[in-house]
Amino acid sequence: MNYQHQQLASGRWFEMPFLEQMANIGSEIERAINWKNKNNKFYSQQAFERGLELLDLTISDSKNIKKLKELTRTREILVDYFAFNNDYHSTDKSWSNYFYSFNYASRLGR
Numbered sequence: 001m002n003y004q005h006q007q008l009a010s011g012r013w014f015e016m017p018f019l020e021q022m023a024n025i026g027s028e029i030e031r032a033i034n035w036k037n038k039n040n041k042f043y044s045q046q047a048f049e050r051g052l053e054l055l056d057l058t059i060s061d062s063k064n065i066k067k068l069k070e071l072t073r074t075r076e077i078l079v080d081y082f083a084f085n086n087d088y089h090s091t092d093k094s095w096s097n098y099f100y101s102f103n104y105a106s107r108l109g110r
Helices: 006-015 018-037 041-060 062-083 092-108
Strands: none
Touching: 006 041, 018 041, 018 062, 018 092, 041 062, 062 092
């Protein structure tokens, strides 16, 4: 697979704590939302794909085995929001709130 995050995919990602992984995913999703709101579909799509790549790395991380249900559901709803009909009725605000908690918790842990 051709990763956009080459260094992270080569092993550095798996050294990060779960909260930090999720905070980084949230940063990419925030970028995707910001570009979407600026009507730049190309940049929004690029950020969304980077977010999915990081989420897939998190799903494949063996330390997160007990979180697979949440992670895979998050992936499903993100894809629905950005690429399909938004059947789950997500909003920019709901995604910001979801990922903000990981960012906040990750900062507390430092």
